[in-house]
Amino acid sequence: MPIRPTKDQLAAAQDKTIPDVLKPGLDVLFCGINPGLYSGALGLHFARPGNRFWPALHAGGFTPRLLDPSEQRELLDLGLGITNVVARTTARADELTGDELRAGGKRLVETVLEFNPRWLAILGITAYRTAFGEKHAGVGRQSRKIGETGVWVLPNPSGLNAHWTPAGLAAEFAALRAQLVT
Structure with a gap:
């Protein structure tokens, strides 16, 4: 398990x-x-302990066990990957501008x-x-495709998104997972 970053390491992670x-x-x-910033300090996706991505991924049937963020490269062997809409780290997603998100x-x-x-699968x-530019989009399968790739929107797994319970997140992840076997 990675060591918890210090306050100075978190501050230094801004915009990484x-x-x-x-x-x-x-x-x-x-x-x-x-x-x-927590992820940026450790160099790992969804690394903050309160983030529910890894538990939702497992509960939704994508991984055979709960993975630690330090095991993120194991996702590739499962046919899974991770990227971000905006690459730079911030303390909060609301620090991003609309122009950054559109770019x-x-x-x-x-x-x-x-x-x-x-x-x-976009998480948020x-x-x-x-x-x-989809003002009225909802969670789930989208009508949009990118080339041959289907687009699915999942809830943001951040612990700050308390509207979604762990069970609710798991159900949404499982709905996407079900598309892989059909």
Whole structure:
């Protein structure tokens, strides 16, 4: 388990980036809004202990066991990857501008067209709406496709998104997982 970053390490992580966990032909490319400072300090996606991405991924049937963020590269062997709409780290997602999110949406389209996953799963409805200009989009399967890639919106797994319970997150992840076996 990674060591908890210090206050100075968190401050130094502002505006850093974390490499994507990515290869061609994945089943699902999970896309966060942007990495937080905790993730930036450790160089790992969804690293903050209160983030519910890893538990939801497991509970939704994507992983055979609960993975630690330090095991993120193991996702590739499961046909899964991770990227972000905006690459730079911030303390909170609301520090991002609409222009950054829209530019990130364009970059994300390029990434998807290059790597061709079966599904792009964006983790955060507000970020998706802004990045893709879809004001009324909801959680779940979207009508939009990027090349041959389907687009799915999942709830933001941040612990700050208390509206979604762990069971609710798991159910949404499982709904996407069910698409892989049909």
